[in-house]
Amino acid sequence: MNRTLGTNGPAVSAVGLGCMGMSGAYGQSDENESIATIERALELGHNFLDTADYYLLGHNEELISRAIAGKRDKAFLSVKTGQLVAPGPGGAMGPGPSCGHPNFLKNAIFYSLRRLKTDYIDLYTPARVDPTIPIEETIGALFDLVQQGLIRYVGLSEASAESIRKAAATHPITALQIEYSLWSRDIEIDILPTLRELGIGLVAYAPLSRGFLSGAIKSPDDLKDSRLHMPRYQGENFQKNLELVEKIKVLAAEKGCTPSQLAIAWVLAQGDDIITIPGTKRITYLEENFGSENVTLTCEDLQAIDAIMPAGIVSGTRYPERFMTALNR
Structure with missing residues (x-):
């Protein structure tokens, strides 16, 4: 099933x-x-493959290049850039400041093209809005890359309604990538209406809330990665959110699908202008996620889901406080 990304x-x-x-x-x-x-x-x-030049310092792009060798025409490459890295908890590398400077973007793309072994990127997106650079300058640089044939479409990520409007006044924006799921619905207030007014598509990431909505996570002990530092997966928040997932599992069983498929189908049901990019590294989960396209949610289904998980019911923020200031900027 295909959808048009933006008007x-x-x-x-x-x-x-x-x-x-x-x-x-x-x-x-x-x-x-x-x-x-x-x-x-x-x-x-x-065909929509989402990556970023900072995922393990380019490793992800190199991995994708090996997978699409000889079939570049079958892939739509979405690449994010401009997210610097810095030491995180326990000495591990984590997100640092964002950079939307035109010179940075015009330099970074050539490294991505080399790693991906391609001469163009389909959708190129600043990972965050850089508060030190007018967004018009950032988008202007991407427009130059479009004119050079190095990118086909310009995207935004985690931008506020105000920033979206400023960007779209500079150059057509094809899509906004932002977290959207049963657990993250704040964009419904002003961001989603702005996208629809301007004819911009939505690329919803983390539709399974980093695996929690799959129902496979039973305890914080099941987590051995960065999710341990996210408020939604900690202490009382974890237990409260787990209770919500258990109720979703019951609805999924009644529909004859998995909780993951129900959660992804819910995102798709929010509008034909939305696509979603659940992440996985295993074929089994990939095929399960793609099976969500076969799940049809009726009005009654959507009402039942909303009764369990209305907007704002999730306990805890998406990211630790130090990262929240970079969102919807």
């Missing part, structure tokens, strides 16, 4: 593939399995 954008798969987890974001991964997973996605006609 005048390309046709892409309604359910794409987030590739971040293939480069150590959520524990160890097997490169051969990851490559096979990407190849399987393309084989099934799901």
